[in-house]
Structure formats: structure tokens, C-alpha cells
Amino acid sequence: MAPIISTKNLCKYYGEEDNITKAVDNVSVKIDKGEFVAIIGPSGSGKSTLMHIIGCLDKPTSGQYFLENKQLAQFSENELAKIRNDQIGFVFQSFNLLPRTSAQKNVELPLVYAKVRAGEREKRAQDLLKKLGLGEKFQSTPAKLSGGQQQRVAIARALVNNPLILLADEPTGNLDTKASFEIMDILKNLNQEGITVVMITHEVDIAKQAKRIISMRDGKIVNDKKVIKNKKNADYGNI
Ligand SMILES: Nc1ncnc2c1ncn2[C@@H]1O[C@H](COP(=O)(O)OP(=O)(O)OP(=O)(O)O)[C@@H](O)[C@H]1O
Numbered sequence: 454m455a456p457i458i459s460t461k462n463l464c465k466y467y468g469e470e471d472n473i474t475k476a477v478d479n480v481s482v483k484i485d486k487g488e489f490v491a492i493i494g495p496s497g498s499g500k501s502t503l504m505h506i507i508g509c510l511d512k513p514t515s516g517q518y519f520l521e522n523k524q525l526a527q528f529s530e531n532e533l534a535k536i537r538n539d540q541i542g543f544v545f546q547s548f549n550l551l552p553r554t555s556a557q558k559n560v561e562l563p564l565v566y567a568k569v570r571a572g573e574r575e576k577r578a579q580d581l582l583k584k585l586g587l588g589e590k591f592q593s594t595p596a597k598l599s600g601g602q603q604q605r606v607a608i609a610r611a612l613v614n615n616p617l618i619l620l621a622d623e624p625t626g627n628l629d630t631k632a633s634f635e636i637m638d639i640l641k642n643l644n645q646e647g648i649t650v651v652m653i654t655h656e657v658d659i660a661k662q663a664k665r666i667i668s669m670r671d672g673k674i675v676n677d678k679k680v681i682k683n684k685k686n687a688d689y690g691n692i
């Protein structure tokens with residue numbers, strides 16, 4: 454089976470020659486459909502930059518990127534925006550919800566852009582919110598919700614277009630331990646239902662709940678291992 458994500462010698466450089474930052478430096482990686490991958494590594498190691506390229510939020514300086522066999526590195530901004538809207542779901546550390554807008558309307562937003570009619574939008578948003586345990590909170594604005602609840606709204610919004618891949622940049626970074634594990638349970642369940650998940654985290658305990666851990670340093674992948682359950686001291690590289 455062809456991988457869902459495949460990069461070859463992917464590079465993203467910032468700055469000029471004498472002051473260059475190699476944010477992503479020659480990354481070749483394959484991710485199959487149905488995987489649950491955690492990306493770890495120190496601050497500045499290129500995790501978010503790599504995820505932004507995978508999610509079509511950014512273009513590489515050089516190298517190749519294939520999403521389901523489509524070579525994306527040369528695509529125009531418009532083509533990338535369409536792929537991003539149709540096929541990628543994003544979840545961020547800071548939730549990024551519209552503050553004065555209800556949970557349901559926040560979830561509906563990508564469907565407004567996709568020109569889905571109102572009745573269908575409502576149904577899909579409500580079904581997902583119910584599935585994520587927010588059946589009582591359709592009309593609540595983000596300020597009335599806990600951090601964990603806000604992140605669940607953000608996950609519902611990321612899923613409402615039935616994306617191919619869910620990308621999460623430190624989704625538990627602003628949450629306490631209990632809420633973090635609840636969010637991880639949700640991501641694990643979604644992955645079991647078949648969605649491919651790629652998640653950045655700073656926490657080993659969180660990373661170990663994925664099925665595979667990729668470790669980055671200085672823009673490069675320095676470790677790439679399957680998670681072995683019940684093995685306490687497995688070496689997954691540094692965070
Ligand atoms: N728009 C930009 N312009 C210039 N340099 C950038 C830009 N974005 C990122 N960088 C640099 O690229 C490198 C990688 O950044 P990136 O945000 O990918 O790291 P990260 O691993 O996600 O870090 P963190 O764990 O702190 O989020 C850093 O040195 C950063 O300063």
C-alpha cells in the first residue's frame with residue numbers, strides 16, 4: 454500500500470546564506486494510512502515547520518512531498534488551500550476557537566467555507582460534538598468551557614470535513630494531566646476508527662500513547678521507532 458504521507462529530502466530554510474536556519478533539513482519520511490505518529494524533539498528542532506508543510510500551510514524550500522501519491526511541493530497557493538480544506542484537520546495547542554461564537558458554530562465554520570447547506574452543517578456539527586461528549590454544550594461560547602472541552606470543540610471542527618489526516622501541534626500543551634489524557638483517549642479512538650494522526654508533543658508520556666515516535670533535532674529526524682507497549686525504558690530519543 455502506498456503511504457499517505459511521503460517526503461523526500463524535504464528542506465525548509467529561513468534567512469540568507471551567512472545566517473541561515475535549516476528548520477527542516479533533508480527529511481525523508483513515510484507515514485502509512487492509519488498510523489498514529491508522535492513527533493518529539495527540543496524547541497526549535499523543526500517539528501512545527503515539518504507539520505506545516507505536511508498540512509499544506511507552508512511550502513518547502515526544496516525536496517518532494519507526496520500526499521496520497523500527489524506531488525504537492527510544486528502546487529500553487531490555491532491548490533494547497535483546497536487540499537488543506539478538504540483533506541487536513543488541524544488541532545493547535547491554543548485551540549484557536551472564535552471567542553464570541555458558540556461551540557456548534559465554531560465546528561460548522563469549515564462547512565460554511567465548503568458551502569455545505571445550513572441543515573446539514575448543523576447536523577454534522579451536533580453529531581460530532583455529541584460524539585466528543587459535548588452534547589450539552591452546543592450553544593456555549595469558548596469562555597464557558599474548560600480547556601479540555603475547548604480542545605474537544607477544536608477536534609470536532611478539525612473532523613467536520615472528514616479529513617484524511619488529523620494534524621495536532623501540542624494538543625495537550627495547555628491542559629492539565631486529566632484533560633490531557635482525555636484528549637489522548639479521543640485521538641486514540643479516532644485513530645482506531647481509521648483516521649491517520651500525526652501529533653507533536655513535548656511530553657514522553659503523551660508520545661508513548663502513539664504507535665510510533667519520530668524524534669527530531671536540528672531539523673533532522675534522529676530517531677524513528679514503533680512504540681512497544683509495556684516496555685518502560687525503551688529509548689525513543691531525546692525530547
Ligand atoms: N517564519 C520563520 N522565519 C524564520 N525562522 C523561523 C520561522 N519559523 C520557524 N523558524 C525557525 O525554524 C526553526 C524551527 O522552528 P519550529 O517552530 O519548527 O520548531 P519546533 O520544533 O516546533 O519548536 P517548539 O517546540 O518551540 O514549538 C527554529 O530555529 C525557528 O526559529
Ligand SMILES: [Mg+2]
Pocket residue numbers: 500501502622
Ligand atoms: Mg512548534
